Amino acid sequence: MLSIDHLQVGYGNKIILQDIHVDPIAPGQVVSLLGANGCGKSTLLKSLAGLIRPKKGHITLNHQDLTQQNFEQRAQHVVYLPQSLPASVHLRVFESVLVAANATLRPTQQSSADADRIMALLERLGIAHLSMRYLDELSGGQKQLVGLAQALIRQPTLLLLDEPLSALDLNYQYHVMELLKEQTQQQQMVSVIVLHDLNVALQHSQHCLLLNHGHILAQGPVEQVIHAEHLATAYGVRARIEACSRQQLHVFIDGLSTNAEVNT
Numbered sequence: 012m013l014s015i016d017h018l019q020v021g022y023g024n025k026i027i028l029q030d031i032h033v034d035p036i037a038p039g040q041v042v043s044l045l046g047a048n049g050c051g052k053s054t055l056l057k058s059l060a061g062l063i064r065p066k067k068g069h070i071t072l073n074h075q076d077l078t079q080q081n082f083e084q085r086a087q088h089v090v091y092l093p094q095s096l097p098a099s100v101h102l103r104v105f106e107s108v109l110v111a112a113n114a115t116l117r118p119t120q121q122s123s124a125d126a127d128r129i130m131a132l133l134e135r136l137g138i139a140h141l142s143m144r145y146l147d148e149l150s151g152g153q154k155q156l157v158g159l160a161q162a163l164i165r166q167p168t169l170l171l172l173d174e175p176l177s178a179l180d181l182n183y184q185y186h187v188m189e190l191l192k193e194q195t196q197q198q199q200m201v202s203v204i205v206l207h208d209l210n211v212a213l214q215h216s217q218h219c220l221l222l223n224h225g226h227i228l229a230q231g232p233v234e235q236v237i238h239a240e241h242l243a244t245a246y247g248v249r250a251r252i253e254a255c256s257r258q259q260l261h262v263f264i265d266g267l268s269t270n271a272e273v274n275t
């Protein structure tokens with residue numbers, strides 16, 4: 012269970028997130044974190060990960076206040092995958108996932124980070140054939156998939172992914188979101204995923220947080236949050252949300268809302 016209570020976060024004296032309050036989110040759910048460029052999505056993810064210390068407020072995960080834990084304690088159950096991986100890491104794909112697996116294991120658990128588990132995950136992600144390749148020789152999309160393997164192998168309680176689909180083709184986008192949904196449910200994690208594609212959010216997430224200028228504009232089931240009025244406020248667009256032939260909701264953008272500003 013994840014909840015956030017009156018969180019205030021900033022850089023130096025500049026406040027970016029103001030009074031963020033998130034009602035308890037049950038485990039097993041994929042949560043899409045949406046909002047315009049610069050509204051504070053990455054800042055929220057980094058503060059959940061413990062990379063930025065909040066100025067006020069609390070983050071509660073399974074009855075523990077994360078803001079009271081040091082980075083090492085938090086890393087035992089929280090995994091964060093940033094927008095881009097470090098540029099040059101001269102490790103083979105398999106080794107890099109092994110390093111990630113061992114990063115949070117206590118010595119008594121180390122045997123479970125075995126080769127079979129890593130190879131099975133690489134296979135699920137469709138990148139087993141890359142296991143002996145060096146990371147710094149991979150394409151952007153391939154690196155992003157390895158980053159996901161490094162995150163998933165750690166089996167966190169809270170998984171934080173910042174735009175994990177940005178370099179992936181349509182096939183991998185679908186495949187990765189299905190895998191995330193499955194792993195999130197099987198391992199009873201909460202997975203918070205920054206997305207820009209609202210249709211991916213509608214199809215693959217159950218819960219949604221919509222940020223606007225550092226505030227929560229809406230939160231709840233994804234089909235209630237992705238609503239024309241909310242999209243006009245958050246993105247300055249005129250949107251239609253319609254059920255297509257398979258009853259899957261789909262967002263169509265018909266134009267910019269009147270008096271809409273460019274958000275950035």
Ligand SMILES: Nc1ncnc2c1ncn2[C@@H]1O[C@H](COP(=O)(O)OP(=O)(O)OP(=O)(O)O)[C@@H](O)[C@H]1O
Nearest residue numbers: 022023025027046047048049050051052053054055
């Ligand atoms: N290290 C920093 N120091 C000062 N301000 C920062 C820093 N990082 C981000 N900001 C500012 O915080 C605000 C929110 O940035 P953030 O990266 O959280 O937005 P975002 O919603 O993730 O945007 P995008 O969708 O463009 O990735 C922006 O105004 C940005 O300029």
